[in-house]
Amino acid sequence: MPRYRRARAPGASYFFTVTLHDxxxxxxxxxxxxxxxxxxRTKARLPFDIDA
Structure with missing residues (x-):
């Protein structure tokens, strides 16, 4: 699994896309x-918002 670099800053925003091989x-x-x-379940452990 890749070791992504993330800016650990309060209020930071991330953009991601989900795709499948097929x-x-x-x-x-x-x-x-x-x-x-x-x-x-993930939000319960690590709270975050989804703006979409």
Whole structure:
């Protein structure tokens, strides 16, 4: 796994995109409930906001 460099500054903003190796796959749509649950659990441990 890559070791990304991040600016650890209060109020910092990050932009990220999620893609799959197989761009024709509908995996993210089929598993959207699991994705939402993962985001919910992560926010409970490490609070953050999503501006989208």
């Amino acid at each position: 761009r024709k796959s509908d995996l993210l749509v089929r598993e959207v409930a699991l994705l939402r649950e993962c985001v919910r």
